Amino acid sequence: MIEAELKARVRTPEGVLRRLDERAPGRAEVYRDTYYDTPDRALDARDQELRVRTVHGTDETRAVLTYKGARVDEESGSKPEHETRVEDAEAVHALLRGLGYVPLIAFEKRCRNYAFEARGRRMLATLVRVPEIDGTFLELETLAPESELSGALDDVRAVLTELGIAADDLTGELYTDAVRARRAD
Template sequence: MIEAELKARVHAPHQVLAALDDRAEGRTEVYRDTYYDTASGDLESQDQELRVRTVHGPDGTRTVLTHKGARVDEESGSKPEHETRVEDAGAVHAMLRGLGYLPTVAFEKHCRNYSFEACGRQMLATLVRVPELEGTFLELETLVEEKDLPAALHDLRDVFSELGIGPEDLTREQYTAAVRTTRTR
């Protein structure tokens, strides 16, 4: 499956939050993400990602291991995604290190998630603040077959528009790169 995803900078977070609250019940969660790669950066050079995410929320803590393949759409940055829940985060971190992967960057995302249906699709909207970065972001995603990606991206843009977010607010900026840049200043 492809994670059709668009991300935007949010200039009026309280308005977007209110609009999302009108659509669905939100849940507040903190993500602790650790990205891995080989010492020579093989995954990054192939536009792939390997991530361990531990999510702390009102219903407890869960950890997922995610691999994202290379982009299938340059404009949006949408990628194939494979994800599985893991029982023991420490064991997964140890396994990845044992296989030769090294943590390349780790950071927190403070999120408010909304699951809802729009345009006939299940969507997830995530209002994001990364403490190390300025501003608020909105990620909007849905899982689709690759052949349905253009239509799904159109639908995501429609929902952004309904939330008052225009095409000029869309960004392909990656949190990993932005956090690394902030830390090297």
Template sequence: MIEAELKARVHDPEAVMRRLEDRAPARAEVYRDTYYDRPDGSLDKADQELRVRTVHGADATRTVLTFKDAAVDEMSGSKPEYETAVADAEAAHAIVRGLGHVPVIAFEKRCRNYDFEARGRRMLATLVRVPEIDGTFLELETLAAEDEVAAAVDDIRAVLGELGIGAQDLTRETYTGAVAAQRVCPRT
């Protein structure tokens, strides 16, 4: 399956949050993400990602190992995603490192997640703040077969419009890139 997703900068987070809360209850979580690559950077060069994410929620902590393959839709950046839960975060990191991968960047995301159905699809909306980056972002995603990614992205775009997010707000900026840039040239 492909994770069809669009990401936007949010200019009025409170208004978007109200619209989302009309659709579903919020789930506040903190993600601690570590991205890995091969020493030669070949995953990044191939537009692939390998991540260990530990999610701290109100009731539980869980860790997932994720591999994202190269984008199948250039406009949205939607990618095939393979994810599995792991029982032990430290073991997951040790396995990935033991296979020769090196940590490239690690950072925290503060998220409010909303699961709901729209346009006949299960969707996940995530309001995101990354302490090292200015602003609030909204990620809206759904799973789709490769031959229906374009239709899924159209559905996502329509739901974003209902949430007050326009085409001018969309971004392909990555958190990893923005955090890395911030660490090289910190805000003054």
């Protein structure tokens, strides 16, 4: 499956938050993401990602191991995604390091997630603040087979418009790149 996702800078967070609250209950979570690569950055060179995410919510803490393949849509950055919940994040970190992977970058995302149905698709909207980056972001995604990617992205764009996001608010900027740039300053 392809994660058909678009990300936007949010100009009016209060308005978007209100519109999301009208659609579904939100849940506050803090993500702690660590991205891994080989010492020669072979994954990055192939536009692939390997991530361990620990999610701290109000009721539970869970961990997820994610592999993302190379982009299948340059404009949106949509990628095939495979992920699985893991029992012990520290064991997965140790396993990856033992296999020769090195942490490339780690950072925190403060999120408010909304799961809802729109245009016949399950969607996940996430309002994001990364403490090291200025601004608020909105990620909106749905999973789709590659053959349906174009239609799924059209549906995501339509829902973003309903949420008050304009086409010129969309961004392809990666959090990893923005955090790296901020730390280099």
